[in-house]
Amino acid sequence: MLRNFLHNTAISAVAYGIAGVLGLFAVGLIARSYGLAVLGLIVLVRIFLPTGILSLIDFGVSELTTQAIARGRVRDWAVASEKVSLLTVIAIVTGLIAGGVLWMTSAPLAVVFRVAPEQTQAFVSILKTTAALLPITFLGLAAEGALKGFEKYGWLRLTEVGSNALYIVAVYLAVWRGVAFEWLAYSYLATVVAKYLVLGLATFVAVRQTQLRLIVWSEDSRRDIFHRCWLMFSNRIAGALQQTVVPLAIGALYSPMEVGAYDLITRLPRFLKTMMAPLYSAILPLSTHIEEAADTRRLQILGRNGLVLPAAVVIPVLVVIALFSKEIVTVWVGSQHADQWPWLALSLFVPAITVMLGAGQSALMVRSDFLRLNTKYLYLQVFTQYLVTALTLAWFREDAFILGWVVSYVMFAPLVAHRMLSFMGLPGSLFWQQVGRQAMVASILAAVAAVYKLYAAPGGLVALMIAGSIGCIAAWMLSVTVILSNSDRAMVGRFARAMIQRQ
Numbered sequence: 001m002l003r004n005f006l007h008n009t010a011i012s013a014v015a016y017g018i019a020g021v022l023g024l025f026a027v028g029l030i031a032r033s034y035g036l037a038v039l040g041l042i043v044l045v046r047i048f049l050p051t052g053i054l055s056l057i058d059f060g061v062s063e064l065t066t067q068a069i070a071r072g073r074v075r076d077w078a079v080a081s082e083k084v085s086l087l088t089v090i091a092i093v094t095g096l097i098a099g100g101v102l103w104m105t106s107a108p109l110a111v112v113f114r115v116a117p118e119q120t121q122a123f124v125s126i127l128k129t130t131a132a133l134l135p136i137t138f139l140g141l142a143a144e145g146a147l148k149g150f151e152k153y154g155w156l157r158l159t160e161v162g163s164n165a166l167y168i169v170a171v172y173l174a175v176w177r178g179v180a181f182e183w184l185a186y187s188y189l190a191t192v193v194a195k196y197l198v199l200g201l202a203t204f205v206a207v208r209q210t211q212l213r214l215i216v217w218s219e220d221s222r223r224d225i226f227h228r229c230w231l232m233f234s235n236r237i238a239g240a241l242q243q244t245v246v247p248l249a250i251g252a253l254y255s256p257m258e259v260g261a262y263d264l265i266t267r268l269p270r271f272l273k274t275m276m277a278p279l280y281s282a283i284l285p286l287s288t289h290i291e292e293a294a295d296t297r298r299l300q301i302l303g304r305n306g307l308v309l310p311a312a313v314v315i316p317v318l319v320v321i322a323l324f325s326k327e328i329v330t331v332w333v334g335s336q337h338a339d340q341w342p343w344l345a346l347s348l349f350v351p352a353i354t355v356m357l358g359a360g361q362s363a364l365m366v367r368s369d370f371l372r373l374n375t376k377y378l379y380l381q382v383f384t385q386y387l388v389t390a391l392t393l394a395w396f397r398e399d400a401f402i403l404g405w406v407v408s409y410v411m412f413a414p415l416v417a418h419r420m421l422s423f424m425g426l427p428g429s430l431f432w433q434q435v436g437r438q439a440m441v442a443s444i445l446a447a448v449a450a451v452y453k454l455y456a457a458p459g460g461l462v463a464l465m466i467a468g469s470i471g472c473i474a475a476w477m478l479s480v481t482v483i484l485s486n487s488d489r490a491m492v493g494r495f496a497r498a499m500i501q502r503q
Contacts, residue, residue: 022164024332026171027267030184031260031333037116038181040256043247043263044113045126045185049192050137053248054098056240058138060232061091062145064225069149069212077210082217086225088142095138102131113251113259122182129186133193140196143203150210155202163191231371238378242385242408243270246401258398264333265343265402272318272351303424306359307417308434312483314355316475318348319442323449324458324468331461343399349406353413356434360420370423377416384408437483445475 030039047053065087072080106127110120147156170187207213217225251259321328325348326341364370389404396403417431449471458464 018161018164021271022161022168024267024271026168027264028332029168029171029175031264031337033175034181034184035257036260036264037255037257038184038260039263040247040251040259040261041115041119041123041181042185042188043259044251044256045123045130046188047244047247048102048127048130050134050141053240053244054134054138055244056236057094057098057233058141058236059090059094059229060236061087061094061138062141062148063232064228065142065145066148069146072210072212073149077212079221081211081213081215082221083225084142084146084212085214086217086222087145088139088214090225090229091138091142092135095135098138099131099134102134103128106131113248114255116256119181122180126182126185126189129189133189136193136196140199143196143199146203147199147206150206152202152206155199159195159198163195166194167191231375235371235375235378238375238382241382242378243405246405250398250401254398261337261340262398262401264337265340265399266347266405268321268328268344269347269351272314272348273354300424300426302363303360303421303426304430306363307356307421307430308484310359311352311356311434311438312479313476315352315438316441316445316479316483317472318352319445320449320468320471320475322348323446323471324464327458327464327467331464340399343402346406347402350409352438353409356431357413357416357420360424361416364420364423367423370420373419374416377412377419381408381412384411434483441475441478441482444478445471448474 027039030042050058065084068080068083068087106124109127110123115123144156147153167188170191171184174184174187247259247262250262322345325345326338329341329344330338361374364374385404385408387404388407389400392400392403414431418428421428421430452467458467
């Protein structure tokens with residue numbers, strides 16, 4: 001199981017990394033060639049997909065399908081078939097209703113977001129096309145969840161990379177030919193639909209090899225699914241308010257240009273958070289197996305390693321990115337946006353906290369009591385985020401949303417960590433111990449970078465890549481020395497041997 005887990009995580013991380021980098025290049029190219037206003041319009045359109053604001057009403061179909069199939073594989077397929085059948089119906093009905101509502105409200109939304117008159121017709125047309133495709137995309141969530149339950153990560157990552165590669169090719173062609181901006185949005189929708197069609201076919205093949213079938217569900221299955229859907233919906237509300245609603249609020253308060261500026265600065269932190277998603281999606285079926293076996297010791301090992309090891313790898317790199325954030329913004333989207341680098345550096349606190357806590361939270365997602373408690377904390381965190389944003393909006397405009405986002409994460413991280421470790425039977429001091437060690441590494445790296453910039457600074461892509469690579473190597477060396485204990489280093493060695501044996 002360990003070798004499969006590590007292998008799934010590795011291929012997922014590589015695939016997400018490639019897909020994310022392609023996405024970053026596309027954003028930079030759009031900002032340079034079409035301007036922030038067009039980037040903002042594209043961001044607003046994408047929000048009305050299940051990966052955006054409509055994740056609020058997906059009711060956790062993907063995650064619950066993963067759990068149902070994972071449990072079916074270790075027990076029997078009868079209950080799993082009932083639950084997957086009900087979840088499939090929920091996905092289809094939700095997609096149809098959401099599509100109808102979006103179609104009818106597309107014109108008023110153009111007014112709400114203050115779309116320029118010359119771009120209104122195109123904006124409305126894109127929204128209506130999105131509405132027509134929503135049933136496919138919602139059903140695609142169930143296909144994604146099923147493949148995760150079957151641990152068929154190769155298909156998921158292949159389609160993720162493939163769709164992003166096709167999209168960036170479409171962006172380059174659009175810039176080269178000078179076509180209207182709406183074709184960028186249509187190209188993206190085409191790649192999304194193609195991805196879900198491939199995933200649907202892969203799911204059909206995987207299901208045929210098992211006893212999973214679409215059947216009528218029992219009262220017990222219906223009650224359990226509706227209860228879990230309600231919990232996921234409650235969790236989604238807070239998650240949507242935390243991040244997805246923000247561009248909509250900025251668009252309503254200001255204009256698509258400010259939406260583009262906000263998206264530009266938060267794109268890299270969100271990409272880094274996405275890079276960690278494969279770890280969490282691979283942990284979910286693993287933790288389900290552990291929960292079914294009532295294996296407390298293995299859950300503790302998973303929890304401790306999930307807190308320490310990913311953070312030891314990722315957070316020192318985030319520190320290096322923060323130290324070179326001004327140079328990164330300049331090379332990525334141009335010197336006219338270089339003054340935004342402090343906000344980019346500040347926003348990197350979010351993926352840093354996510355990588356420390358995300359694995360443990362995902363491992364405990366199968367426990368309803370933890371999910372309820374975690375949702376309560378998330379609502380309090382969202383309240384704090386919007387309170388800070390409201391208090392600073394007059395001074396920082398769209399950047400106030402970044403400030404509120406970061407402050408809320410930093411404030412609630414200790415509380416979430418304490419409860420998470422308590423559920424796993426681990427000491428709360430483990431979190432503060434890791435924070436102290438990470439702070440020590442960050443201080444050393446900051447001092448070295450300050451001295452380096454006194455004499456030289458990377459002025460182009462190649463120089464930035466060289467300086468960043470050297471910085472990352474130094475950061476990892478410090479991490480191994482300062483952050484990891486002898487037992488942690490031994491665990492890394494066992495992980496490496498497991499990966500080699502898997503190959």
